[in-house]
Amino acid sequence: MQEDAVDESSEPKRRPGGRSARVYDAVVDATLAILLEHGYHGLTIRAVARTAGVAETTVYRRWPTPNHLTAAALLELAERDNPLPETGSLEGDLRALLGQIVALLNRPEVLRVVRSAAALDHRDDESVLAGKNAFFSSRFASATSLVGRAVERQEIPPDTDADLLIETLVAPAYMRALLSNRPLDQTFIEDSLRVALASVGRRCAD
Amino acid sequence: MQEDAVDESSEPKRRPGGRSARVYDAVVDATLAILLEHGYHGLTIRAVARTAGVAETTVYRRWPTPNHLTAAALLELAERDNPLPETGSLEGDLRALLGQIVALLNRPEVLRVVRSAAALDHRDDESVLAGKNAFFSSRFASATSLVGRAVERQEIPPDTDADLLIETLVAPAYMRALLSNRPLDQTFIEDSLRVALASVGRRCAD
Structure with missing residues (x-):
């Protein structure tokens, strides 16, 4: 990895990582706001740069395509609204x-973004592949x-x-939200939990 | 349910269900061909009618929107290439x-249609809801x-x-194909099978 020089180039440094971190936050916040309000098809680097108050080139340098922006924004959303539980x-x-994931998938503006991600064919597009991989690798690593x-x-x-345990837990929620239209409710959460625990030889305590 | 009069209206009947069945086959075959070659966005009732060699009104009467056509075509594909096993x-x-579903999801032209289905928001569109429900209700009923x-x-x-057992079996395949880009291979099939059997208290024989 190179040193963090690129993002710092055009303005005087205030503290290590200071401007870089502020740019990151502004761009990711702007991306998330645009995605949730207008969906994937409303997402352009120009719109993100304008909303974030940074130069387009600043966005391009770190996030070369809307897919890279989407991956970063979804990760931010996941970290904010789906933190790793520690009960x-x-x-x-x-x-x-699973309760957090179900709550997210029940938010129409979030589901719209997930639908966009599902629609993108990563086999033909390296940036889609990179974006999806970044998101799910990070989530699975946390889990x-x-x-x-x-x-x-x-x-x-x-x-x-x-990975298999977490996939067992969460895959039916994505399938219901994206395809089969079955309910994402408390009964579903308990059913999925029971299946996931059974897959590692455990039963629910209650 | 009304009698099968609507589809028979404009031409002389040859044998019971004869013309109706031929129209059905022609329209569904045309829809499937267009979907697999051009994807969901290439699917119009006009194109289907032309390919099937029937009047547009004939298509509209039975399948009022492209979503109804898509549901019928996906069911046809599922019946042809994913028949219910009896081992x-x-x-x-x-x-x-699961092996059949994985083989289907590994075909790029099939996956493109599934991506389109995932992208459509059934919460805002009754015809999408009807189409998705028709497909998954039928598949779950078979299972x-x-x-x-x-x-x-x-x-x-x-x-x-x-339903829960079949969902446990197949949901990770859809999640990998649509979102997480993890492999859909023989190891995956055996892992998913083991999880599904564990959910009903069974182990693999081998």
Whole structure:
């Protein structure tokens, strides 16, 4: 990795990472606002730059396409509204995690962005591939630490496949939201939780 | 339900259901061909009517929107290339079913149609809702008989939730294809199968 010189180039440095961090926040906030209000098709680098109050070239340097912006914005949304739970038990953590995801998918403006992501064919477009990979790699990596804590508490075996467990937990929520139109409610959350726990040989406590 | 008079109105009847069935086949074949070649955005009732060699009004009467056509075409595709397996065991049936779905999702022209379906917001559009519901209700209803046979063989309890079992089996495949870009390969099929069987208290035989 190169040093953080590119983003700092045009203005005097105030403190290490200061301007860079402010630009990052402004651009990601602007992207998220545009995505949630207008959807993916309203997202242009020009619109983001204007809303963020930065030069278009500043956006291009770090986020060469709208897909890179979308990935960054979805990660920001996930970190804000879907933080990694830490309830003290695997069952509690998984229930909280799925509850947050279901709450997000029940927000029409969020679902619209997820629909846009699903519509984009990553096989033909490197920037879509990069964006989707960045989002899901980051989310699955976070979830690994949730599973790791359950291993430390000896709730599940050390060789538990963390990615598979999280995928088992969350995939039906995406399928219902995007395709099958089945309800995303509390019964669904408990059903999914039971299936996910069964996949690692556990049952719900209650 | 009304009698099958509407579709028969403009031409002399040859045999019961004859013309109606031929029109149905021609329209669904045309829709499927257009969808797979040009994607959802290339699908118009005019193009379908021309390809099928029928009047536009004939198409409109039975399929009022492109979403109704898409649902019918996807069902046809599912019946042709994803028939309900009957291997003699739950494990065999589920492995075959998921294998067929994975093979379909690995075909770029099929995945393009699924992406289009995922992109359409059924909350705002009754015809999208009707189309998606028709497809998934039919597929889940078929799968119920697969699960019913396993109950008859006493492989699983009579109160097994068939929809939940099938959703557990197939949801990760849709999530990988549409969003997370993880591989849809034999390892994935066996992992998903193991999770689905665990959800009903079963293990793989091998």
